Amino acid sequence: MKLLKSFLVAAMLFALPMTLPAKEITLLNVSYDPTRELYEEFNAAFAKYWKAKTGDDVTIKQSHGGSGKQARAVIDGLEADVVTLALAYDIDALHDNGNLIPIDWQKRFKSNSSPYTSTIVFLVRKGNPKNIKDWNDLVKPGVSVITPNPKTSGGARWNYLAAWAYALEHKQNPQEFVKALFKNVPVLDSGARGSTTTFVERGIGDVLLSWENEAFLAVNRLGKGEFEIVVPSLSILAEPPVTVVDRTVDKKGTRAVATAYLNYLYTPDGQRIAAKNYYRPRDKKAFDAYGKFFVKTKLITVDKVFGGWRKAQKTHFDDGGTFDKIYGK
Amino acid sequence: MARRKRNTNENPFVKYTLILLVFIIFFLLLFLPLAMIFTTALRDGAKVYLDAITDSDALSAIRLTLTATVAAVALNTLFGLAAAWAVTKFRFRGKNLLTALIDLPFSVSPVIAGLIFILLFGSSGLFGGFLQSHAIRIVFAVPGIVLATIFVTFPFVARELIPLMQEQGSDEEEAARLLGASTFKTFMKITLPNIKLGLFYGIVLCSARAIGEFGAVSVVSGHIRGMTNTMPLHIEILYNEYRFTAAFAVSTLLALTAIVTLIAKRLIENRQGGAE
Amino acid sequence: MSRNGVIGGFGLSMGYTLLYLSLIVIIPLSTILLSAMSMSWSDFIATVLDKRALLSYKVTLLASLAAAAVNLFIGFLTAWVLTRYDFYGKSIINAAVDLPFALPTAVAGITLTALYAENGWVGSILAKYGIKVVFTQTGITLALIFITFPFVVRAVQPALEELEAELEEAAESLGASKFQTLTKVILPLISPSLITGFALAFARGLGEYGSVIFISGNMPFKTEITPLLIITKLEQFNYAAANALALVTLLTAFAVLFLLGMLKKYIRREL
Numbered sequence: 001m002k003l004l005k006s007f008l009v010a011a012m013l014f015a016l017p018m019t020l021p022a023k024e025i026t027l028l029n030v031s032y033d034p035t036r037e038l039y040e041e042f043n044a045a046f047a048k049y050w051k052a053k054t055g056d057d058v059t060i061k062q063s064h065g066g067s068g069k070q071a072r073a074v075i076d077g078l079e080a081d082v083v084t085l086a087l088a089y090d091i092d093a094l095h096d097n098g099n100l101i102p103i104d105w106q107k108r109f110k111s112n113s114s115p116y117t118s119t120i121v122f123l124v125r126k127g128n129p130k131n132i133k134d135w136n137d138l139v140k141p142g143v144s145v146i147t148p149n150p151k152t153s154g155g156a157r158w159n160y161l162a163a164w165a166y167a168l169e170h171k172q173n174p175q176e177f178v179k180a181l182f183k184n185v186p187v188l189d190s191g192a193r194g195s196t197t198t199f200v201e202r203g204i205g206d207v208l209l210s211w212e213n214e215a216f217l218a219v220n221r222l223g224k225g226e227f228e229i230v231v232p233s234l235s236i237l238a239e240p241p242v243t244v245v246d247r248t249v250d251k252k253g254t255r256a257v258a259t260a261y262l263n264y265l266y267t268p269d270g271q272r273i274a275a276k277n278y279y280r281p282r283d284k285k286a287f288d289a290y291g292k293f294f295v296k297t298k299l300i301t302v303d304k305v306f307g308g309w310r311k312a313q314k315t316h317f318d319d320g321g322t323f324d325k326i327y328g329k
Numbered sequence: 330m331a332r333r334k335r336n337t338n339e340n341p342f343v344k345y346t347l348i349l350l351v352f353i354i355f356f357l358l359l360f361l362p363l364a365m366i367f368t369t370a371l372r373d374g375a376k377v378y379l380d381a382i383t384d385s386d387a388l389s390a391i392r393l394t395l396t397a398t399v400a401a402v403a404l405n406t407l408f409g410l411a412a413a414w415a416v417t418k419f420r421f422r423g424k425n426l427l428t429a430l431i432d433l434p435f436s437v438s439p440v441i442a443g444l445i446f447i448l449l450f451g452s453s454g455l456f457g458g459f460l461q462s463h464a465i466r467i468v469f470a471v472p473g474i475v476l477a478t479i480f481v482t483f484p485f486v487a488r489e490l491i492p493l494m495q496e497q498g499s500d501e502e503e504a505a506r507l508l509g510a511s512t513f514k515t516f517m518k519i520t521l522p523n524i525k526l527g528l529f530y531g532i533v534l535c536s537a538r539a540i541g542e543f544g545a546v547s548v549v550s551g552h553i554r555g556m557t558n559t560m561p562l563h564i565e566i567l568y569n570e571y572r573f574t575a576a577f578a579v580s581t582l583l584a585l586t587a588i589v590t591l592i593a594k595r596l597i598e599n600r601q602g603g604a605e
Numbered sequence: 606m607s608r609n610g611v612i613g614g615f616g617l618s619m620g621y622t623l624l625y626l627s628l629i630v631i632i633p634l635s636t637i638l639l640s641a642m643s644m645s646w647s648d649f650i651a652t653v654l655d656k657r658a659l660l661s662y663k664v665t666l667l668a669s670l671a672a673a674a675v676n677l678f679i680g681f682l683t684a685w686v687l688t689r690y691d692f693y694g695k696s697i698i699n700a701a702v703d704l705p706f707a708l709p710t711a712v713a714g715i716t717l718t719a720l721y722a723e724n725g726w727v728g729s730i731l732a733k734y735g736i737k738v739v740f741t742q743t744g745i746t747l748a749l750i751f752i753t754f755p756f757v758v759r760a761v762q763p764a765l766e767e768l769e770a771e772l773e774e775a776a777e778s779l780g781a782s783k784f785q786t787l788t789k790v791i792l793p794l795i796s797p798s799l800i801t802g803f804a805l806a807f808a809r810g811l812g813e814y815g816s817v818i819f820i821s822g823n824m825p826f827k828t829e830i831t832p833l834l835i836i837t838k839l840e841q842f843n844y845a846a847a848n849a850l851a852l853v854t855l856l857t858a859f860a861v862l863f864l865l866g867m868l869k870k871y872i873r874r875e876l
Contacts, residue, residue, distance in 0.1 A: 028553065033569035036554075063552040064566055068840045070552075075842075076451035077461075078469040078551040093842055098453060149823055151837040187740050188823040190833065193569050197715065197819075201573070202722040202739075214571070221571040318841055324657075327825035340783070344690055351686040351698065354679050358751060359701045361726065362716045366708075369719075408625045415618040425870065427622075429862040434630055436808035436858030438832040439710075439815065440839070441637065441851040448636035448844075455636065480629055488805060492797045493763050495873070503611045512613035527763040534759055537706035544710065544815050561709035568711070577712070586707045591700035 025058040025257055028248075030080035032067035032154070032240075033193075034217060038277035039084070045273060046264045050257065058257060066191060067154040068093075074245060075100065081249055081258040084242045086154040088112075088302075089309035091241055100247040112303075114239035115265035116279035119299055120162040122230040123199065123208040123215045130206045134232045135166040138207065139180035146205035148195045149188040150316070150323050156192070157317055159209040162236035164316075165300045169234055179326045196222070211238060212294070213278035229295075237299040240279075363584055370577040381567070381575035382582060389555045390563035391582070393471070397478040397546075397559065398539040404479055405535055406528070409486025413524075414516070417494040418502065428491065434483040442480050443548025446473055469551030474559065477545040482535045489531030490524055497523055529597055533590050540586055637855065640848040652849045661831045662853070668742060668817075668830070669810030672749035676806045677799060680757025687758075688765040705754050710815030717748055718820045740822030745830065748820045749810040756809070757802030764798035765791075797869045804865040808858045 031039060043060040050058045063070065063078070067086035074080045075097045085091055094100040106113045124132050130143055138145050148156040160178060167177035186204060189195040192214060199208040200222045210218065212229075219227050242262050249255040264270050271286035280294055281287045287294070306312040316322045371378055381387065412431060416424060434442065448454050450467040460467060467473050501523070505515040521528075543561040550557045558566065560583060567576035641649065652658065687699050705713060721728040721738040731738060738744045768791065776786045792799075814832035821828040831854055838847035 036570055062554045065552045073551055076447045097842055152840055190818045194819060203724045217571045347686050348690055348692050351683050355698050359704050361720055365716045365720055411618040412622040415622050418612045419615050425866045429866050432862045435805055436811050438812035445633040445636045448640055449633055483629055492801050496764060506611050526766055530759045533703055534755060537703040541707045541709050564709055580712045583707050590703055591696060
């Protein structure tokens with residue numbers, strides 16, 4: 001017990017000079033990668049809007065990391081006012097582990113609490129030498145597919161579900177279809193950037209499965225003119241959701257400003273910034289105005305086809321799920 | 330070195346073969362990766378490189394990394410000296426257990442090394458409630474980063490000193506004590522000069538590892554830009570934004586810490602040379 | 606070894622050692638045990654003896670052992686040359702030894718993968734001879750050799766510096782060959798340092814994650830390391846299972862460290 005006490009004292013000595021009292025309004029937005037530039041621009045726009053509306057200065061701090069890891073950090077005490085993550089499963093976890101938010105959080109903001117969307121597309125090498133047009137081209141022998149590991153990468157789960165949905169749509173056995181697809185996968189990187197490195201820098205693979213916004217980033221930053229984006233006939237509507245973290249805003253008294261912050265994502269200005277960063281705007285007008293480079297295609301949703309993320313995660317990606325069966329004997 | 334040259338015949342063929350082998354090891358294992366990092370960092374020109382390392386987030390990351398490193402090195406050096414003294418100068422039961430425990434942090438996967446501090450100080454951790462009701466932040470703030478860094482670099486100094494002091498034995502210290510020197514004086518005048526080199530390597534390894542640590546720190550940091558991002562975390566963020574060149578540019582700064590080692594060693598040797 | 610009593614400071618140094626050890630290592634690590642114990646016994650067994658987990662232990666153990674063994678050899682060689690000979694470029698090599706520690710592990714992993722991939726500087730040469738490094742077990746070992754390289758060098762270096770020149774001279778004047786001097790006099794004397802370096806390199810290899818995942822390919826049942834499995838458990842918010850696997854790694858490492866400590870003690874007694 002004595003040991004414990006001295007431990008606490010030592011810990012407090014460490015902590016005291018480093019805790020800063022908050023004076024002006026500061027929000028912490030815990031997000032996933034690679035939304036840094038989107039939110040850098042958006043934060044500036046919102047701060048201006050909020051100043052004009054209320055006269056208050058608001059500073060928004062940003063945190064970026066893998067979506068699941070960010071969710072765990074918030075659960076474990078990272079004081080996020082808002083979270084803007086990659087998939088609803090990670091925000092569901094904020095309710096399931098520690099009850100930080102109500103269960104019906106997804107109804108609190110418009111459009112499933114997802115102000116912008118994306119989808120899964122194919123990145124192929126210049127000229128599309130293997131002539132890859134659609135999901136059924138990925139299961140052909142001799143085609144090498146690069147995707148991260150769905151067990152460790154949120155993005156890869158969308159890839160997997162999109163392929164599964166395609167098989168369902170075309171009356172094929174989905175389990176066999178994804179199994180054939182993953183037979184063509186030579187490397188399972190742990191995250192989306194690892195996969196991109198494998199595809200772009202190592203020159204491995206004929207096609208990279210990627211979020212549309214990341215495919216645009218990869219093309220623009222890593223190899224202009226060396227790659228092409230192919231949009232398949234059917235893909236999945238990726239809905240990166242946002243929510244206010246009740247535990248934090250109730251403690252800090254920032255609910256009003258945090259809610260206004262997220263609502264601002266739905267305004268024409270917010271939608272414009274999202275489109276500029278290659279996310280598909282929800283608002284039809286904004287989509288038509290700023291989203292000319294997005295190819296329209298049939299998009300299915302996780303809720304309709306898979307019964308929501310909780311169920312999808314359990315059926316497909318938890319231990320013993322369909323993904324494990326692909327590699328199991 | 331200050332030691333006198335060995336008076337034995339050395340076969341020059343053996344000597345130069347061995348030196349050549351070390352050069353090959355150096356080339357394959359250390360030089361090529363270093364060259365790769367610099368090539369990648371500079372492939373988009375000097376401007377991109379300079380912008381990346383003078384970015385305000387990069388600078389604040391450098392500051393935080395240095396803070397954590399200094400804290401970890403200071404505390405672990407103090408511990409290393411105490412532990413080495415206790416282990417090598419005295420007989421006691423359970424010594425083997427103690428030394429094995431000292432090494433243990435090396436074998437803890439960095440992610441777990443971060444997780445244990447979450448389990449202690451996180452909101453549902455053992456001390457979570459206490460900390461929250463007193464508004465003390467440890468994890469997702471600077472103290473957590475310092476703690477995680479201390480943990481992963483914990484054994485370095487002790488590990489360098491223990492085998493060295495064991496080999497040296499305690500005869501000199503015993504003689505000094507019998508001649509009436511105090512324990513403290515014995516330590517300062519006899520032990521410290523003898524272990525200077527081992528201590529130096531311990532501190533060098535400890536700081537190198539503290540600067541480069543990623544996994545554990547990444548779990549406890551919270552990744553708040555400009556506040557709780559260390560250099561390795563900043564590199565990760567750049568990489569995740571598809572800014573590979575900038576990521577490697579910041580990495581070159583970490584690679585350059587080797588040069589600091591070089592300078593430090595020179596300084597020590599010069600001082601040692603002057604003293605004798 | 607000294608007799609108790611002549612040299613002072615036992616209480617202070619031991620007290621401080623135990624306090625600091627408890628605060629930084631023992632109390633935090635005990636949370637792994639606590640967390641793993643929140644599972645039922647059968648769940649715990651099912652988690653740690655799962656086929657996938659067993660194969661990951663195999664991959665991790667083999668790669669760590671191989672890497673530590675390689676480092677024992679090249680680390681000793683490097684330390685030997687650095688302490689014995691004067692040559693051009695020595696101080697640069699000496700400073701560069703610590704490079705693997707200062708680089709974030711992910712940077713090391715990405716860089717090694719770039720070098721040894723089939724379109725890389727070294728990989729393209731190896732590919733001509735049909736040698737594949739990246740995305741194989743060899744790649745994992747390579748990453749671990751790099752990451753743990755400084756351990757043996759830095760453990761052996763001070764010990765070699767401290768070796769009494771007289772001992773070797775005496776051995777030679779008594780007619781011992783160079784090789785005999787090395788194996789009968791020098792190696793036994795510095796063996797505690799060698800063992801320390803080996804043990805640390807091995808232990809560090811068991812837990813390494815950041816660099817390995819880039820070069821291993823992470824194929825289930827083939828190139829999946831235990832730390833990767835721990836991460837997948839965390840992704841499912843299953844802290845208990847993650848800690849159960851961490852506990853297995855930890856106990857393995859502890860056993861190895863303990864046994865090597867006994868070995869050192871035994872060797873020293875023989876001397």
